[in-house]
Amino acid sequence: MAAHSQILDVYQTGALTVVGFGGQEVLDQVNIAACREQVLELVAAHHTETLAFDLTGVKFIPSGLLGLLASLRNQNVKIQIYNPSPDVRDVLEVTHLNQVLEICQVDI
Numbered sequence: 213m214a215a216h217s218q219i220l221d222v223y224q225t226g227a228l229t230v231v232g233f234g235g236q237e238v239l240d241q242v243n244i245a246a247c248r249e250q251v252l253e254l255v256a257a258h259h260t261e262t263l264a265f266d267l268t269g270v271k272f273i274p275s276g277l278l279g280l281l282a283s284l285r286n287q288n289v290k291i292q293i294y295n296p297s298p299d300v301r302d303v304l305e306v307t308h309l310n311q312v313l314e315i316c317q318v319d320i
Contacts, residue, residue: 219247223266225258230294232266244276251280255289264292264316271297278307285312294318 219242220231231254233242255263263284267273284291292314296304304310 219243219250220254222254225254225260227259227261228264229254229258229260229262230264230266232268232294233270235269242274242277244274244280247277248280248283251284252287255287260289262290262292264294266294267297267300268295269297271299273300273303278303278309281313282309290314292316 219233221234222229222231224230231251251263254260265281281291281293291312293300293304294316295318296315301310301315304313304315
């Protein structure tokens, strides 16, 4: 993977892989295709069973990222969302993603 395609901060790898966005408040500049590529590479390289996205500090996520989260479920990987802000929780509820993704409050 080329260094310029690094979108995510990787906090932990293995059966449980934890990634985040470095505390960015607004993820409107995230390249969804590069993010998806990085996630799929991590999942394959580390035999990930659970992929957790740490959203600490994130106040807004673009619709493309919501689509990515939903589509990752098709990779036979459990998706968890760590520490979503109240606004992000609202979006997850409105889109019903809170019913298919596990929402957690954790200390990273």
